[in-house]
Amino acid sequence: MILYYSSRSPLSSLVTLTTCAQFSPNKTPCGKVGKVTPPSDHSRVDPDVSNRSSSESLAPGLSCSCGRRVFVKAAATSLLPIYPANASDSPSNYTAMLKKIHPPRPDWYEEFYASVLDTSMKSYEDEIAGYKSELFANLRGKARKVLEIGIGTGPNLRYYAVDDVVQVFGVDPNSKMEKYATAAAVEAGLPVPNFKFIQAVGEALPLADASVDAIVGTLVLCSVKDVDLTLKEVKRVLKPGGLYLFVEHVAAKEGTTLRFIQSILDPLQQTLADGCHLTRETGKHISDAGFSNLKFSMAFLSSASLINPHIYGIACK
Ligand SMILES: C[S@@+](CC[C@H](N)C(=O)[O-])C[C@H]1O[C@@H](n2cnc3c(N)ncnc32)[C@H](O)[C@@H]1O
Numbered sequence: 001m002i003l004y005y006s007s008r009s010p011l012s013s014l015v016t017l018t019t020c021a022q023f024s025p026n027k028t029p030c031g032k033v034g035k036v037t038p039p040s041d042h043s044r045v046d047p048d049v050s051n052r053s054s055s056e057s058l059a060p061g062l063s064c065s066c067g068r069r070v071f072v073k074a075a076a077t078s079l080l081p082i083y084p085a086n087a088s089d090s091p092s093n094y095t096a097m098l099k100k101i102h103p104p105r106p107d108w109y110e111e112f113y114a115s116v117l118d119t120s121m122k123s124y125e126d127e128i129a130g131y132k133s134e135l136f137a138n139l140r141g142k143a144r145k146v147l148e149i150g151i152g153t154g155p156n157l158r159y160y161a162v163d164d165v166v167q168v169f170g171v172d173p174n175s176k177m178e179k180y181a182t183a184a185a186v187e188a189g190l191p192v193p194n195f196k197f198i199q200a201v202g203e204a205l206p207l208a209d210a211s212v213d214a215i216v217g218t219l220v221l222c223s224v225k226d227v228d229l230t231l232k233e234v235k236r237v238l239k240p241g242g243l244y245l246f247v248e249h250v251a252a253k254e255g256t257t258l259r260f261i262q263s264i265l266d267p268l269q270q271t272l273a274d275g276c277h278l279t280r281e282t283g284k285h286i287s288d289a290g291f292s293n294l295k296f297s298m299a300f301l302s303s304a305s306l307i308n309p310h311i312y313g314i315a316c317k
Contacts (some may be wrong), residue, residue: 097204101225102173113274114176118153123303125155131312132159135245138314143213149202150220152177154184161188170197202230210239218247221282223275231289238317244291247312251279262306283311291315
């Protein structure tokens with residue numbers, strides 16, 4: 001059954017997005033000239049704080065002529081786990097949220113789910129490859145630091161590897177995904193230090209405010225517990241003008257047979273597929289999240305059977 005099939009060249013409707021994605025260090029991805037606003041709270045740990053010079057780690061105004069305050073602050077920021085009490089990216093907060101949002105499943109279940117995901121998605125990945133190639137091309141040479149939420153076994157890592165300066169953070173609550181994602185990174189040719197897996201949830205991302213150039217999520221908003229909170233976190237962690245790329249399956253159109261079948265099977269799907277919902281109106285959540293230059297299209301993928309239609313697109317913070 002074909003509900004929303006785009007027979008045009010994959011992502012052809014996203015051509016207008018090129019202006020959205022054009023940026024250089026002095027330009028935001030959305031094409032607005034301007035400097036990137038620093039994180040609102042400088043004491044939060046930036047993902048690459050260890051790579052930065054001490055002066056870069058400091059809030060403006062904290063330097064003094066003798067340099068002692070500079071040194072103390074730099075040492076504290078770089079070496080000690082100092083976080084404001086309410087920072088969702090502090091280890092205690094994001095691990096607490098991990099436990100609350102995604103309580104640990106039995107080991108065998110997590111391993112089983114990870115290995116099934118690793119082996120069962122091949123035909124889907126083949127079919128969606130053209131769409132993803134065009135979508136990820138928006139990042140090429142432009143996004144140095146990328147966060148992927150719900151990275152799973154890492155099927156998207158091959159799309160980043162063409163650009164060897166990219167640093168990828170993969171977040172997923174299922175720790176069993178790490179070995180698959182790491183193997184995918186190696187196979188894709190991504191230098192080992194350029195990929196870091198972090199066990200966490202999308203609802204409490206373990207990265208500082210305004211710290212990444214792009215965030216990617218594929219087939220993940222169906223699985224998170226709180227879609228709106230996850231999108232809020234995406235906006236918090238993205239730099240101003242940063243890009244959000246997504247491919248998500250969504251509920252079929254109301255009143256169709258497919259939608260009826262989806263609503264019957266939804267509870268079973270959630271149990272078997274680690275919380276994946278078949279009937280989420282994810283496009284509406286993304287539209288309401290307050291991104292600018294949001295563009296998305298719909299496609300029906302034959303390899304995904306009942307898990308259709310898909311929306312794919314890009315937005316700017
Ligand atoms: C269907 S898989 C998709 C994996 C991968 N993105 C892909 O395209 O193949 C959904 C992934 O979301 C992860 N997940 C579940 N709940 C999550 C949450 N609250 N935050 C982030 N990821 C979550 C699962 O562990 C799983 O890896």
